[in-house]
Amino acid sequence: MNQVGHGLSQTLPTRELLPVGRTNNPIPILIFAVAALALRAGDLAEGSKQDTSWHIPSRPLTAPAGASDVLREMIMGMSAPDVAAIRGRVPRDAAQWKALVASRDADMAANAAALAGALEVSVERDSIDGVVVRRVTPDNVDPKHEDRVFLHLHGGAYVLNGGDAGKVEAVVIAHRTRIRVISIDYRMPPDDPFPAAVDDVVTVYRRLLRGRAATSIAMGGTSAGGGLTLAATHKLIELGLDVPGALFAGSPWADLTKTGDTHFINEGIDHVLGTYNGVLEAAARLYAGERDLKDPLISPVYGDFRGFPPMYLVTGTRDLFLSDTARTHRKLRTAGVVAELNVYEGMSHGDYLFVLEAPESHEVFGELSAFLLRHLR
């Protein structure tokens, strides 16, 4: 066991070694003491500091027994994501991107309309100071939400779900939380890369502020919509505007680089995204253009979260963006922000939108509903 303390005392920078309130104490003993606590399985390698990747062996993965029947049976009905195939499917130029987008969005738009009908939600196209939006209104608005609005930002890796295709989540939110939703059809690449999307959100938000208190506005979305919610809030603070009363970030794309631990751990496990390397990586670069991917308005996890309003966050154990969500939550908490993190057993990226009838999906939106009632004014 002495090796443990010895090895660590060589690798750790001394400035970090002192526990609170002490200036001279026996560091190796401290670390030694605690390292022995566990059924420790790893062994310290000799000559510690080289950047050695671990080799994780192949393994079988069963459907998550602790998930709901509905979610588990959906997963049992699918084959594992084929990471190699996803990596191969990358558009090479603007025309190929547009073809991909068109092939995805047409079906989506038609089915979003069917969903709106089934859920008794009306949808009107409108524009606010030049930005195209959908006004998504449930038949039975909650009287408490009479004077409130939910500003929805759709997902789709900053390339998909423009136009009517983007309103599916808006319809679900309107239906389940009984609030009026304005879903922004923000501009996207290849024609309009960053900062067009952020600018469009700010334009609509500014206009809303003329007629109402910021605390009566919620903002949120899933995936790129969650990331854009975070980025736009950074921008609102930079501009000195009042922030919304509450935010929702579902599995937010908070870091457009392949940094998060679960980008590696859940590669080939998340059945929705599969891997970063492929369409996601290409979309990140398309969106950022010449900008640094770590610009806080592009990868908002790198920003300063002081002054953020209360935020409700959702992810799952199989989510490629579990780390994005958890890292954002940590930064919010250390900045003193009210932030609620929820991790669902067996859920991949955004599954609560793909299996609407699963208990997990009802939990997600039931708690979003309670969160909005608690924090909006």
Next chain:
Amino acid sequence: MNQVGHGLSQTLPTRELLPVGRTNNPIPILIFAVAALALRAGDLAEGSKQDTSWHIPSRPLTAPAGASDVLREMIMGMSAPDVAAIRGRVPRDAAQWKALVASRDADMAANAAALAGALEVSVERDSIDGVVVRRVTPDNVDPKHEDRVFLHLHGGAYVLNGGDAGKVEAVVIAHRTRIRVISIDYRMPPDDPFPAAVDDVVTVYRRLLRGRAATSIAMGGTSAGGGLTLAATHKLIELGLDVPGALFAGSPWADLTKTGDTHFINEGIDHVLGTYNGVLEAAARLYAGERDLKDPLISPVYGDFRGFPPMYLVTGTRDLFLSDTARTHRKLRTAGVVAELNVYEGMSHGDYLFVLEAPESHEVFGELSAFLLRHLR
């Protein structure tokens, strides 16, 4: 894409298929609409319902770039856990268990004493109604905590860390949250399997209640200590006793079966535990004796969480017990309990105890401290 809707409508039980507020709507269309939302990577297998495990290919795993320098450098200094070796190291009888425990606990006890000295915390052995405890007292008790106490339950898979070896976490909690700690040296197998541990906690708790309000008592621990915190609270409610004012569960062993999704996903990735199959599995059976492992007093995640007090939970992206922690959090939330889940980037099981000088460890106990100040009376 029609295959998606079609495949799902075959696998899902119809009772779950209806969104709130509707009795007749076009189910396949609904699911179709939302399944198309994502960059969906998995494909629906033909003849869905067979229990097909996925084959997850081997992959490299780098040290988590988003973790602190201290945590990342510790991980870089270790080799990956050797799952096969861990599986081989299982005690076969009581004598072998006692030999394993003795070899681990002796070092721990000595080093716990050094830690207490370094952190200016005094430790006295005592007994309360026949149960052995350690009274762990910081030199500078927070005046707000003057009349409060933290009941600590140590970890160690219900076999390790008896006696002085169990007090490391108690010392850290006393030091960092400036509250008086009573750490229970609860009885353990092979001599005393379940329900001895739960009974010992109840005995001490009952005695504390005679001199103080329940709301002035916190209870908690890590790993088996977190699981025992949950199980004992189930028992307190069953007995009709007032529950503590606040609970802490660090990476709780809330399910002693191999059910959690991350038992599979993080096998060979969690550098502290490595795998369930080995000492953990054997310890679970040793502890439960003839009882069902899913008894809620043994695997508390299967219990009813109504009436639980506010709970602070901690886990990490590499934690074998991430699912145990997240599933517990979900059950608490759906039972209407105040519960705060925190997931740390790159952390394996209980790393905040093993790398005390890491910023992550300071965050964990800093927030525990704030949580206690917020909820104890």
